């Protein structure tokens with residue numbers, strides 16, 4: 540799909556390793572932004588559409604399935620293509636800001652840095668699934684794998700999803716290093732927050748970054 544010059548809403552993504560608190564933070568941040576008068580659309584990956592939720596179930600729910608990393612990458616991108624076409628582009632075109640929990644950077648971090656799938660190949664897949672759409676702002680909630688995994692296992696029993704059952708500390712350390720490398724390579728797009736801080740402090744820091752992004756003109760055409 541060619542870049543669409545009429546995308547006017549801001550597109551903001553929230554990224555980070557497992558247990559960095561993205562989902563909880565995104566809910567409370569969206570509530571606070573809406574209370575301040577911003578009609579934010581909140582979506583998450585994988586999922587956010589009927590097809591995407593089916594793919595999510597396939598990716599995360601079926602522990603008996605053996606799925607090659609490159610197949611994972613294709614499935615995450617298939618869910619992403621649907622989310623972009625069905626939800627994100629229409630919202631942006633209507634001028635609505637979109638806050639998306641995980642996006643193309645997660646595939647680079649997990650399937651690329653984590654699993655070893657070629658980064659250029661993953662970038663080409665992302666170009667197809669996003670049609671060239673890139674975030675105006677990406678917020679990295681950074682947390683060490685030790686803290687992240689401890690938090691996650693407190694929230695729910697470990698090994699719930701296929702990934703949680705398969706992935707070890709070394710994998711999560713590669714994912715975190717991947718996110719840090721991606722952020723360092725594109726400092727104008729990324730902002731980093733130390734997610735080991737108290738939940739309320741992290742939420743306030745996210746709200747401040749999002750409000751600042753909403754006050755700036757969007758990077759259109761994308």
Ligand code: TYD
Nearest residue numbers: 557558562584585615641645646649650702
């Ligand atoms: P989820 O339960 O949504 O966890 P989280 O709150 O951490 O996002 O599970 C999503 C899992 O899918 C998580 O382990 C990260 C992984 N993932 C990838 O491996 N590649 C991707 O492209 C995406 C979007 C997620």
